[in-house]
Each structure stands twice: as structure tokens, then as C-alpha cells.
Amino acid sequence: MNSELDDLYREVIIDHSRHPRHFHVMEDADATAEGFNPFCGDRVTVYLKKQDDRLADISFQGKGCAICMASASIMTQTVRGRRTDDALRLFDWFHNLLTVDQPSTQPPDEQAEPLAVLAGVRQFPIRVKCATLAWHALKTAMTRGGGVASTE
Amino acid sequence: MHRSSLSSSPSFSVSAVRQAFPILARQVHGRPLAYLDNAATTQKPRAVLDAIEHYYVTCNANVHRSPHRLSEEATHAYESARQTMARFLNAADPAEIIFVRGVTEAINLVATSFGQWRIGRGDEIVISEMEHHSNIVPWQLLCERTGAILRVIPIDDHGDLILDELPKLLNARTRLVAVTHMSNALGTINPVKQIIDMAHAAGAAVLIDGAQAASHTRIDVQALGCDFYAISGHKMYGPTGIGVLYGRRELLSQMPPYHGGGEMIEQVTWQGTTFREPPARFEAGTPDIAGAIGLAAAVDYLESVGLDAIAAHEDTLLDYATRELSAIDGLRIIGTAKRKGPVVSFTVEDVHPHDLGTILDAQGVAIRAGHHCAQPVMHRYDLVATARASMAMYNTTEEIDALVGGIRRAMEMFR
Numbered sequence: 001m002n003s004e005l006d007d008l009y010r011e012v013i014i015d016h017s018r019h020p021r022h023f024h025v026m027e028d029a030d031a032t033a034e035g036f037n038p039f040c041g042d043r044v045t046v047y048l049k050k051q052d053d054r055l056a057d058i059s060f061q062g063k064g065c066a067i068c069m070a071s072a073s074i075m076t077q078t079v080r081g082r083r084t085d086d087a088l089r090l091f092d093w094f095h096n097l098l099t100v101d102q103p104s105t106q107p108p109d110e111q112a113e114p115l116a117v118l119a120g121v122r123q124f125p126i127r128v129k130c131a132t133l134a135w136h137a138l139k140t141a142m143t144r145g146g147g148v149a150s151t152e
Numbered sequence: 153m154h155r156s157s158l159s160s161s162p163s164f165s166v167s168a169v170r171q172a173f174p175i176l177a178r179q180v181h182g183r184p185l186a187y188l189d190n191a192a193t194t195q196k197p198r199a200v201l202d203a204i205e206h207y208y209v210t211c212n213a214n215v216h217r218s219p220h221r222l223s224e225e226a227t228h229a230y231e232s233a234r235q236t237m238a239r240f241l242n243a244a245d246p247a248e249i250i251f252v253r254g255v256t257e258a259i260n261l262v263a264t265s266f267g268q269w270r271i272g273r274g275d276e277i278v279i280s281e282m283e284h285h286s287n288i289v290p291w292q293l294l295c296e297r298t299g300a301i302l303r304v305i306p307i308d309d310h311g312d313l314i315l316d317e318l319p320k321l322l323n324a325r326t327r328l329v330a331v332t333h334m335s336n337a338l339g340t341i342n343p344v345k346q347i348i349d350m351a352h353a354a355g356a357a358v359l360i361d362g363a364q365a366a367s368h369t370r371i372d373v374q375a376l377g378c379d380f381y382a383i384s385g386h387k388m389y390g391p392t393g394i395g396v397l398y399g400r401r402e403l404l405s406q407m408p409p410y411h412g413g414g415e416m417i418e419q420v421t422w423q424g425t426t427f428r429e430p431p432a433r434f435e436a437g438t439p440d441i442a443g444a445i446g447l448a449a450a451v452d453y454l455e456s457v458g459l460d461a462i463a464a465h466e467d468t469l470l471d472y473a474t475r476e477l478s479a480i481d482g483l484r485i486i487g488t489a490k491r492k493g494p495v496v497s498f499t500v501e502d503v504h505p506h507d508l509g510t511i512l513d514a515q516g517v518a519i520r521a522g523h524h525c526a527q528p529v530m531h532r533y534d535l536v537a538t539a540r541a542s543m544a545m546y547n548t549t550e551e552i553d554a555l556v557g558g559i560r561r562a563m564e565m566f567r
Contacts, residue, residue, distance in 0.1 A: 067507070130506065
């Protein structure tokens with residue numbers, strides 16, 4: 001079990017949770033969406049700036065557990081500059097990585113590789129929502145232009 | 153420091169108690185289970201499991217209906233369970249014991265039925281800032297339906313009710329005061345007798361939420377003088393899905409039904425339906441017969457161990473946990489009321505409660521992390537969540553040591 005725990009709380013994850021990247025409010029965002037997990041009270045807001053159908057810039061703000069904060073931080077790194085449909089496909093891959101029985105563990109491209117450090121979350125089903133909260137908010141911001149995303 | 157001889161009662165033996173709970177022998181993630189989430193639900197002693205099995209194996213039948221031996225036996229067991237619960241709460245009459253699913257259903261029953269009878273536009277209901285959502289939301293819904301007004305007794309920084317505020321909240325329109333006997337999030341034990349007397353002086357009825365208190369303190373509804381008292385079986389070593397609403401007969405007999413259906417009627421015609429006296433009026437449909445029998449077995453078990461001995465043991469555990477946790481730099485205890493049950497809520501600097509919960513679980517220590525279904529309490533302390541260790545009769549100081557060790561390990565991981 002303790003190796004599973006070490007897999008979950010890799011140093012990279014603790015580092016991202018303590019020093020999240022792209023962690024600020026974006027005043028001139030084109031779209032924002034909030035993710036809220038009523039189970040634990042975690043809350044993140046995702047800000048997007050779009051150029052054509054690309055995510056020209058992304059940032060987030062919020063409060064949550066280490067898994068939630070690290071996942072949001074890594075997400076901003078891995079989707080920045082992507083086309084929106086590509087970002088949605090990446091969410092699907094990441095969601096499968098954490099939830100399906102035999103996921104494809106190979107990240108689809110080089111920019112997506114940092115996501116693999118979150119694979120340890122699959123051993124802790126109750127924490128999957130923590131890791132996907134920011135992604136749900138991103139999806140809401142991209143597809144609905146904003147609003148509140150819930151993991152429920 | 154208390155290590156082995158934990159209790160002031162010579163006959164209480166925590167190892168004997170632990171033997172009675174089969175689940176405590178299991179391991180979690182290769183470590184012995186230290187179950188410290190008892191405020192969420194308690195484990196079940198063998199006696200409860202046996203009583204449920206015995207019912208299904210020997211006399212499973214519907215109650216109060218069929219003219220055969222099994223039904224007679226099932227009815228007898230079910231009504232004996234009602235008598236056990238009446239004795240446990242010291243109700244004047246078993247007819248004042250209504251079997252419900254738990255405290256949530258009990259409060260919804262009162263909000264709906266007493267509400268329909270007694271509460272209208274402009275009337276007032278008083279609750280407290282430390283209530284569980286189950287003693288907030290039913291009243292909010294009632295207020296939305298009727299135009300009644302909800303008022304809230306505030307709490308101080310320690311988690312004690314500011315009782316001086318209560319007289320200012322009571323007036324001629326106050327119909328009901330509904331407060332918890334013991335807070336699930338803070339551990340506070342409230343001076344309910346005083347609250348009941350103050351509310352009655354103002355002409356208001358009183359409901360006490362006993363979900364947390366029932367396994368820790370002796371309850372005497374007549375001595376308290378409350379109008380309603382609600383308990384959940386699963387928080388007092390009984391099965392899930394069963395609980396009791398005690399209601400004073402004088403009130404119950406005037407209250408309209410909550411659910412309609414079989415068993416609660418006198419006569420049904422197309423011109424109208426008449427209803428039976430309590431408790432049948434409030435128990436529509438086939439009840440949770442096995443649950444009631446299991447709950448009565450839990451009460452028998454509690455009484456065989458001894459409520460006073462249990463309380464003494466749990467006080468020792470609370471003192472020990474409070475002292476050991478306070479010694480951790482960066483740990484803050486939320487809820488330091490004058491009188492507390494064995495619940496310690498806390499936050500740890502730089503470690504989110506949810507991460508702490510996972511790290512402790514990996515070491516076999518089960519706690520709760522979150523808002524404890526008491527979001528207004530979290531707001532009061534400007535928190536989103538806390539970690540909470542809650543003890544029961546079978547816990548030991550060694551398990552608290554495991555908790556403390558786990559917290560220190562988590563702090564190292566996040567240092």
C-alpha cells in the first residue's frame with residue numbers, strides 16, 4: 001500500500017500542488033468556468049483565452065487538495081496552445097487513464113506526458129473526482145463558454 | 153498517561169468489547185484497522201448481526217397482518233423492539249416510539265406533519281449554527297412552503313452555543329426549537345435541558361437531534377421534557393436504515409400522517425380515509441422489521457456493557473486524543489467546547505484534510521475528511537473542510553497513537 005501511496009503523492013505532484021503553474025485570475029478571459037466538488041468543497045475556476053479554435057492562454061484559481069491543485073496545474077501546461085477538440089480528446093484519454101480497466105497508458109503526444117504522473121490516482125477511486133475537477137471546468141468553459149461544472 | 157487500564161469502571165474491558173465486533177479483526181492495506189470514523193457510522197457487534205439473522209432464519213413474516221404463527225412471532229419481535237426503545241429513551245409509552253429510517257427521516261416527518269398542523273406564514277422556527285444539514289434543510293423547505301421564518305442560535309469560537317442569544321430569538325410566533333444534542337462536526341454537547349426549558353417558557357415545542365448523543369450519553373426524554381427526540385440506529389451500533397422518532401403522545405395524536413399507505417389507516421373509502429392512532433399512523437407500509445430487531449439488540453448490547461462505563465472510557469479517549477493532537481505543531485483543533493463527546497475535528501498546516509484522509513487510510517487509520525454535512529459550521533470557522541477523528545467504545549489509545557503517527561508522516565510528505 002505504501003508504494004501505492006508514494007505513486008499517488010509523487011514529488012512532482014506535491015511540487016505542483018505547492019507551486020501551481022498558471023495560477024492567477026485572467027481579467028480578459030474569453031471564457032471562465034468553475035468546477036465544484038460538493039463532496040469535499042474543492043473549488044477551481046478555469047480561465048481561457050481563445051484564438052480561432054485554439055486555447056491561446058489558460059489559467060486557474062481555487063482551493064483544493066493536493067491532487068486537485070496539481071492536476072489543474074498540470075492540465076494548464078498540457079492543453080495550452082491546443083485546439084479545443086484536441087483538448088477534449090486529451091481529457092477523454094486522461095479520464096480513461098484513471099477509470100477504465102485497461103487504459104492506454106501511453107500519452108498521445110509529448111506535451112501530454114506530464115499527465116502520466118497522475119496515473120497513481122486510479123488506485124484511489126474516491127480521489128478520481130479530485131483529479132478531474134479542473135478538467136470538467138475546462139470542458140464547460142470550452143463547450144458552453146462558461147458556467148459551473150460539478151463532478152456530481 | 154493512560155495506557156491499558158482505560159476506564160474508571162472495573163468491569164469494562166476494551167479487549168472484551170473489541171471481541172464482540174468481528175470487523176475490528178480485519179486489516180486495511182496490510183495494517184490493523186483503526187476505525188476512527190464513528191460519528192459517520194459505528195461498527196456492529198455480533199449480537200446485532202445474530203439478531204437480524206435469527207429473525208430472517210426463524211420468523212420472517214409481515215407484521216400486524218396475517219393470521220399465522222410466523223407473523224405472530226415477527227409482530228411480537230417488532231413490538232418488543234419498540235418497547236426496548238421506549239425503555240432506552242425512558243418514554244412514558246411505547247406508542248410514542250415511531251420507527252423511521254433515521255434522524256433525517258424523523259426530522260422530515262416532524263417538519264412535514266407538525267409543520268402542517270402548527271406552522272404557518274410568519275411563524276418562527278429556531279435552530280442553531282452547529283446543526284447537521286439534516287436539521288437545517290427540512291426547515292428551509294418548510295419555510296419555503298409556508299412562509300415561516302428560520303432563526304439561528306449563533307456559536308462562539310470554541311463551538312459553544314451563545315445561549316444568551318436564545319431569549320432574543322424566542323417570541324410569541326416561535327413554534328419550534330430544533331437543536332442537536334451533540335455536534336457531529338465539533339463534538340459540542342449542548343445544554344439541551346436548559347434550551348428545552350427556555351423554549352417551553354416561550355410556548356414553543358422542542359425537537360432534539362440525538363444522532364450523535366445516543367451512543368455516548370444516557371437519554372431520558374421525560375427528564376429532559378422534550379417534545380421530539382430523534383436517533384439513528386447505525387450511529388449506535390445498530391443497522392443502517394432504522395431509527396426512532398420519539399414524540400410526546402399528546403402531540404403525535406394531533407399530528408396528520410406523514411406518508412400514506414398500508415398499516416396506517418383505520419378505514420379507506422372513496423369518500424375519505426381515517427387514520428389510526430400513533431405510532432401506526434406514522435408507519436405507512438411494511439416497516440424495516442429486521443432493522444428494528446437489530447436496533448433493539450444494539451440497545452441490549454449497549455446496556456450490557458453499561459452506558460456509564462462506555463462514557464467514562466470515551467472521555468479518557470477524548471482527553472488522550474486532545475492532548476496528543478494538540479502537541480503537534482501546525483495542528484489546530486476545531487471545536488473546544490466546555491462539554492464534548494469523543495469527536496476531534498482538526499486542520500493540519502499545509503496538508504489538505506482530503507490528502508490527510510488518504511495518507512492515514514494507507515496506514516489503516518479511518519477518519520472522515522470534509523464538511524461533515526455541516527457547511528455552516530465550516531463557514532463559521534472560514535474553512536472548507538476539516539479532518540475528524542471520532543471515537544467509540546471499542547477504540548484504544550494505541551489507535552490514537554496510530555493516528556498521530558500518520559499525521560506526522562503526512563506532514564513530512566508535504567514539508
